[in-house]
Amino acid sequence: MDYISLSASDTFGPDEAFFLSRAELDTRRPPRLHTQDFHEMLWVQNGAVRLHTPTGKQDLSEGDLLFISPNQPHGLQGRGEASMVVSLAIRPGVINAIGNRHDDLSGVAFWGRGLEVAHRDIRQLAALNQAALQLERSPRRKLFLEAFLLPLLVALDRPPEGLSTDAPDWLIAACNAAQNPDVFRDGAAGFVASTGRAHPHVSRTMRRFLGNTPSDYVNAQRMEYAARRLTGTSDPLAEIAADCGLPNLSHFHKLFLATHGETPQRYRRARQRELVQPRP
Incomplete structure (x- = not known):
């Protein structure tokens, strides 16, 4: 041509x-x-x-x-x-x-x-x-x-880490939206609602392209957000947990420990101290 x-x-x-x-x-x-x-x-x-x-x-x-x-x-x-x-x-x-x-x-x-x-x-x-x-x-x-x-x-929306570029556009957009507290605060239901698709279809597609569930993905975003808040602010733990959509502090502690291998308090103390006064 x-x-x-x-x-x-x-x-x-x-x-x-x-x-x-x-x-x-x-x-x-x-x-x-x-x-x-x-x-x-x-x-x-x-x-x-x-x-x-x-x-x-x-x-x-x-x-x-x-x-x-x-x-x-x-x-x-x-x-x-x-x-x-x-x-x-x-x-x-x-x-x-x-x-x-x-x-x-x-x-x-x-x-x-x-x-x-x-x-x-x-x-x-x-x-x-x-x-x-x-x-x-x-x-x-x-x-x-x-x-x-x-x-x-x-x-611009981009394929989140672990998500291939051949994933459906709606899933890429939903995974990016799930990094926003306004979405992940509502848990898996908020994630699924952002896709405009039925929950079973969203779950099947996520297992295919990410190997996890909407709940797993949302909780990972919550814990990344919590880690940033713990390191960068002096906000009370209860406030951070509530902003994550997890007002039950016991549940918040379990999720954070499972994700980061440390309790929220220990995570905060270690990183804030090392940033301001590094160990020799």
């Missing part, structure tokens, strides 16, 4: 790390797809957009982000009036350098399985647009580009 090819040498100036632009899309289907030798992130600012690829098409709505790696054929079509996208073209080598420094980005955005799509809600989209305005006013150097990209990449 014949594609239009875009080149970094025609897109970036000699010292430019990125190029930010906005475009209102034509409502006609693109006559040919195009490829490029640089990375690009774009998001739907307004309206609806149809993404065309060699294997099919996908509709994107306001707030959807698209991460495009080099040599991935694609084309965009507006779906109705005033379909607008914001595009951030990124000089070759910049994204690879970021990925080499941060293993946690595996499976996320440009480091995913192809043309990766994520979504920002209204509040997140407003924050993204504000950050883009600041980037637009900045010098087009790598420092300012990374200052824009890294907070966004941190905020």
Whole structure:
């Protein structure tokens, strides 16, 4: 298939790390797809957009982000009036350098399985647009580009540790949501509710991809949260346990001991002491 090819040498100036632009899309289907030798992130600012690829098409709505790696054929079509996208073209080598420094980005955005799509809600989209305005006013150097990209990449859902990238998107999203006290405070029921699926189906899928149950996963998140609170604050133990959704202190102690091999009090004393006054 014949594609239009875009080149970094025609897109970036000699010292430019990125190029930010906005475009209102034509409502006609693109006559040919195009490829490029640089990375690009774009998001739907307004309206609806149809993404065309060699294997099919996908509709994107306001707030959807698209991460495009080099040599991935694609084309965009507006779906109705005033379909607008914001595009951030990124000089070759910049994204690879970021990925080499941060293993946690595996499976996320440009480091995913192809043309990766994520979504920002209204509040997140407003924050993204504000950050883009600041980037637009900045010098087009790598420092300012990374200052824009890294907070966004941190905020994106990523496969939690132990969960493969071929797990269902709904399970990845639920596991990420379960790191929030508002979800794990309600235990396994809160986790299952965040999936929008039946409990037996969630349990079967978790056993397949994680080897444990919703209750096991939620309790692990609770105990990681408790450990951070114990080390980083002087909050009372009863308050931390309640924030974990475990007002029964005896049950909280048992779970913490089983997870960390120490009682909550011993865990706190040891780590706070060693941080402030290390042992010789």
